[in-house]
Amino acid sequence: MRIKSRLAILSLSLSALLGISDAQAQTQKTLLNVSYDPTRELYREINPAFARAWETQSGEKLSFNMSHGGSGSQARSVIDGLDADIITLALAYDIDAVAQLTKKLPENWQSLLPNNSSPYTSTIVFLVRKGNPKAISDWDDLVKPGVGVITPNPKTSGGARWNYLAAWAYALAQPGGFEASAKQFVDDLYSNVLVLDSGARGATTTFVQRGIGDVFLSWENEAFLALNELGPENFEIIVPSISILAEPPVAVVEENARRKGTLEAAQAYLAFLYTPEAQAIAAKHYYRPALPEHAAPEDIARFPEVKLVTVDEVFGGWANAQQTHFSDGGVFDQISGQ
Amino acid sequence: MQTKFERNIATREPAWLKWTIISLGLLFFIFFLVMPLLSIFYEALRRGIDVYWESITEPDALAAVRLTLLVAVISVPLNLVFGVAAAWCIAKFDFPGKHILLTFIDLPFSVSPVVVGLMYVLVFGVNGWFGGWLQANDLQIIFAVPGIVLATIFVTFPFIARELIPLMEAQGRDEEEAAIVLGASGWQTLWYVTLPNVKWALIYGVILSNARAMGEFGAVSVVSGKIRGLTNTMPLHVEILYNEYMFAAAFAVASLLALLALVTLIIKTLVEHKAAQTQRDFAGEH
Numbered sequence: 001m002r003i004k005s006r007l008a009i010l011s012l013s014l015s016a017l018l019g020i021s022d023a024q025a026q027t028q029k030t031l032l033n034v035s036y037d038p039t040r041e042l043y044r045e046i047n048p049a050f051a052r053a054w055e056t057q058s059g060e061k062l063s064f065n066m067s068h069g070g071s072g073s074q075a076r077s078v079i080d081g082l083d084a085d086i087i088t089l090a091l092a093y094d095i096d097a098v099a100q101l102t103k104k105l106p107e108n109w110q111s112l113l114p115n116n117s118s119p120y121t122s123t124i125v126f127l128v129r130k131g132n133p134k135a136i137s138d139w140d141d142l143v144k145p146g147v148g149v150i151t152p153n154p155k156t157s158g159g160a161r162w163n164y165l166a167a168w169a170y171a172l173a174q175p176g177g178f179e180a181s182a183k184q185f186v187d188d189l190y191s192n193v194l195v196l197d198s199g200a201r202g203a204t205t206t207f208v209q210r211g212i213g214d215v216f217l218s219w220e221n222e223a224f225l226a227l228n229e230l231g232p233e234n235f236e237i238i239v240p241s242i243s244i245l246a247e248p249p250v251a252v253v254e255e256n257a258r259r260k261g262t263l264e265a266a267q268a269y270l271a272f273l274y275t276p277e278a279q280a281i282a283a284k285h286y287y288r289p290a291l292p293e294h295a296a297p298e299d300i301a302r303f304p305e306v307k308l309v310t311v312d313e314v315f316g317g318w319a320n321a322q323q324t325h326f327s328d329g330g331v332f333d334q335i336s337g338q
Numbered sequence: 339m340q341t342k343f344e345r346n347i348a349t350r351e352p353a354w355l356k357w358t359i360i361s362l363g364l365l366f367f368i369f370f371l372v373m374p375l376l377s378i379f380y381e382a383l384r385r386g387i388d389v390y391w392e393s394i395t396e397p398d399a400l401a402a403v404r405l406t407l408l409v410a411v412i413s414v415p416l417n418l419v420f421g422v423a424a425a426w427c428i429a430k431f432d433f434p435g436k437h438i439l440l441t442f443i444d445l446p447f448s449v450s451p452v453v454v455g456l457m458y459v460l461v462f463g464v465n466g467w468f469g470g471w472l473q474a475n476d477l478q479i480i481f482a483v484p485g486i487v488l489a490t491i492f493v494t495f496p497f498i499a500r501e502l503i504p505l506m507e508a509q510g511r512d513e514e515e516a517a518i519v520l521g522a523s524g525w526q527t528l529w530y531v532t533l534p535n536v537k538w539a540l541i542y543g544v545i546l547s548n549a550r551a552m553g554e555f556g557a558v559s560v561v562s563g564k565i566r567g568l569t570n571t572m573p574l575h576v577e578i579l580y581n582e583y584m585f586a587a588a589f590a591v592a593s594l595l596a597l598l599a600l601v602t603l604i605i606k607t608l609v610e611h612k613a614a615q616t617q618r619d620f621a622g623e624h
Contacts, residue, residue: 032565040582067564068578081464081473082481082563102464201581229583 029262030063031269034084036071036158036248037201038222042285043088049281050272054265062265070199071158078102078253085257085266088250090158090200092116093318095251104255118247119273120287123308124159124166126238127207127216127223134214138240139170142215143188150195150213152203154325154332158248159200163217164332165321166244169314173242187335208235219246221286224302245308378596382589393579393587394594401567402575403594405483409571410551413491417547421498422540426532428499429506430514440503446495454492455560458485481563486571489557494547501543505536538613542606549602553595 033043047064054062067074067082071090078084079101089095092110099105110117128136134147142149152160164186171177171185194213197203200222207216208226215238218226223237250270257263272278276294283295292300315321325331383390393399424443428436446454460466462479472479479485513535517527533540555573562569570578572595579588 034563037581065565065568067566069564077481077563079465080459080480081469081478083478205581225583 028061028063029265030065031085031262031266032065032067032083033086033088033269034067034074034078034082035088036074036090037068037199038159038219038225039088039248040066040068041225042221042282042287045281045285046273046278049277050269053272053275053277054268057268058265060265070152070156072156073199083256083260084253085260085262086250086252086269088248090246090248091161091318092247092249093161093322094158095249096318098253099251102253102255104253105251106254109251110249113250113270114274115290116247117249117251117270119250119270119278119290120248120282121290122220122246122248122287123243123306124163124217124240124246125220125223125243125306126240127218127226127235128214128238130234130236132236132238136215136238139167139185139189139242142167142217143185143192145192147192147215148194148213149189149192149215149217150197150203150207151193151217152197152200156198157200157203159219159222159246160203160217161321161326162219162244162246164325165311165315166217166240166242168325169244169309170240170242172314173309183331183335186331190335220288220303224286239304239306242307242309244314245310247310375596378589378593381585382593385586389586390590390593393584393590396587398567398570399575399587399591402570402572402591405486405568405570406552406572408483409487409490410548412487413494413551414544414548416491417494417498418540418544420495421502421543421547422533424499425502425506425536426528429503430511430532443496443499446493451489451493451554451556452560454557455489458489458492458557458561462488480561481565482569485561486558486569489561490551490554493554493557494550497547497550498540498543501539501546502536505539506532509535538609538616541609542613545602545606545609549599552598 033047035043043064043066047066051062051064054060067077067084069077071094074082075087075089075094075097078087078098087095087098095105095109096107099107099109106112113119115121126136126142128134134141134144136142136147141147151163154160154164167186167189168182171182172179174181195203195206197206200219203216204218204222204226206212208230216223220237227235227237250273252263252266252270254263257266273282274290276291279289279291279294280296280299283289283292283299286302288303289295289300311318311321315324323330394403424439428440428443459480461468462472462485463469464473466480479488513531514527517531522530552571553573554571555577558571559574559577562571562574564570564574564578566575566578572591576588576592576595579585579591
C-alpha cells in the first residue's frame with residue numbers, strides 16, 4: 001500500500017517534471033517543414049504569418065515544427081521516414097530524390113507551382129574580409145596562389161553544388177572556354193579550399209567565427225545575414241561578373257500530409273509563399289523574391305545586378321549536372337581524388 | 339618536513355626539475371581544462387544574466403532539457419538492469435561463449451556513435467527491415483523519441499557492466515557459494531550478498547552512464563530528425579543555437595551541460611571517498 005502510493009507520487013512528479021500532460025497529448029494540427037540550413041530566420045517569420053492567414057481563412061489553429069540541416073542529409077532523413085509535410089530544400093535534385101525513392105509526391109512536383117516551385121531564388125556571391133586585402137573581384141581571383149577559399153563539400157551540401165556549378169559556368173563562359181578548361185579551373189579552385197565543411201552554415205562559421213580563409217563562397221542571403229549579424233565592419237560582399245541562378249524549391253510530401261490530414265493546410269502554406277506578404281518577408285531575409293513588385297523597394301535595392309545563368313542552360317538540368325559532376329566517380333571525385 | 343619518500347636518494351630530484359614538471363602539469367591543466375570550462379560560463383553570462391535566463395527558459399530550450407531528462411530517465415534504469423544482469427552472469431558463472439559475450443558488451447565503446455545512429459536508421463527507417471511493418475502500424479521510431487532512447491541505450495550500454503565486472507571478479511564467488519550452501523535462493527543471494535558488495539561501483543557506473551546519456555551527440559543527431567521543440571536534445575540544441583549566431587544562448591545551454599558534468603564529478607568524488615571509507619571499515623573489522 002505504502003509502496004504503491006509512493007510509486008504514484010514518484011510517477012506523478014516525474015510526469016510533472018517531464019511535462020507529459022494530457023493537454024500536450026491533445027492533437028492540434030502541426031505542419032513539419034523540413035528545410036535546409038540558411039532558411040531558419042526566413043521561416044521563423046513566415047510560419048506565424050501563415051498561421052494567422054490560415055486561421056482567418058479556415059478557423060483552424062496551426063502550429064509548426066521546423067527541422068534544418070544540410071539539404072542532402074535532410075532529403076535523406078525524409079527518405080528514411082522523417083514525417084515531413086513540406087520540404088523546402090536547396091535544390092531540385094534533392095526533392096527529386098525524395099520523389100523517386102519514396103513515391104510520396106508526384107514526379108512532376110516541380111511543375112505544380114509557379115517559377116519551378118521556387119517562390120524565392122538566390123545566387124552565389126563572395127564574402128571577403130573588410131578592405132578586401134586579397135583584392136578579389138571575380139572568379140579568376142580565387143585560383144591565384146595564396147588565396148584561401150572556404151566552401152562546403154558539394155557531396156553533402158546543396159549550396160556547395162551551386163558554388164561549384166557557378167565556378168564551372170564562369171570558366172565555360174570565358175573566351176575559348178570549353179569542358180577541359182572548366183575542369184582545370186574548378187580543380188585549381190578546389191586546390192585553394194582550406195576547409196571543406198559538410199553544410200553551408202558550418203562553412204559560414206568557419207569563415208566568420210573562426211576567421212579561416214580569405215574568401216567565402218556563399219549563398220547571397222547567407223552572406224547578407226552574416227554581414228548583418230556579425231558586423232558590416234568586418235566583411236564585405238563581392239559580386240562576381242557571372243553567377244548562377246539558385247532556385248531552392250518547395251514541395252508538399254503529399255502522402256505524409258494526406259495521412260496526417262494536413263494536405264490542405266500544407267498546400268495552402270506553399271501557395272502562401274507566393275503572396276505579397278510572404279514575398280516581402282523573403283526579400284527582407286535577403287532572398288530574391290519571385291515577384292519583386294511585392295517586396296519593399298529598399299529590400300530589392302540591396303540585390304546587385306549580376307548576370308545569372310541557370311542550371312538548365314549550362315548543364316542541361318539538375319539530373320544531368322548531378323550525374324556528371326557529383327555522382328560517385330563524377331568530375332568532383334576526379335578532381336578531389338588527385 | 340621531508341617525507342620518507344623524498345628522503346630516499348633514489349627518488350630525490352633536483353628542485354628545479356621537480357617544480358618544472360609540476361608547473362607544466364598545472365599549466366596544462368589550466369589551459370586545456372579550466373580555461374575552456376570557464377570560457378563557457380563567461381560567454382554564457384557575457385550578455386548579462388537576463389539573456390542567460392531567457393535562453394534557458396525559452397520553450398525550445400526547455401523542450402530540449404525535458405527530452406534530455408526523459409531520455410536519461412528511461413535509458414539509465416534499463417542500463418542498470420542490463421548491466422547488473424550481464425556483470426552477474428559473466429563474473430559469477432562459467433559458460434562457453436563468455437568471452438564472446440564480453441566482446442559484445444564492449445562493442446558500443448568501439449563503434450563510432452554516428453554508425454550507431456545509422457544502424458538504427460537501417461533497421462527501423464521506412465526502408466529498413468521493420469520499416470514497412472512500423473509504418474503500417476503507424477509507429478514512429480526513427481526521428482522520434484524512441485529512436486533517440488534506443489541510440490542512447492546503445493552507446494551507454496557498457497558503462498555499468500564494465501564498472502561491475504572487474505570488481506565482481508576480484509571478489510570471487512566465495513560469499514555467494516556460502517549463501518547458497520546456507521539455503522539462500524538465487525534472488526536472495528543477488529539481493530543480500532552480491533549487490534551490497536558492489537554498491538559503490540554500481541553507483542559510479544550509473545553516474546557515468548547518466549552523464550553520457552545526457553551528453554551524447556553523434557548517435558542522437560543521426561536519428562533525431564532535428565525537429566525543434568520535439569526531437570532536439572540539449573547537445574543538439576547547443577549546435578543549432580550556435581549555428582544561428584545566437585552565441586550567448588548556445589553557451590547558456592552548454593553551461594547547463596557543463597554544470598551537469600561538474601555535479602557528476604562532485605558526486606563521483608563523494609562516492610569514491612565513501613567507497614574507500616567503507617573498504618577501510620571493512621578491512622578494520624577483520
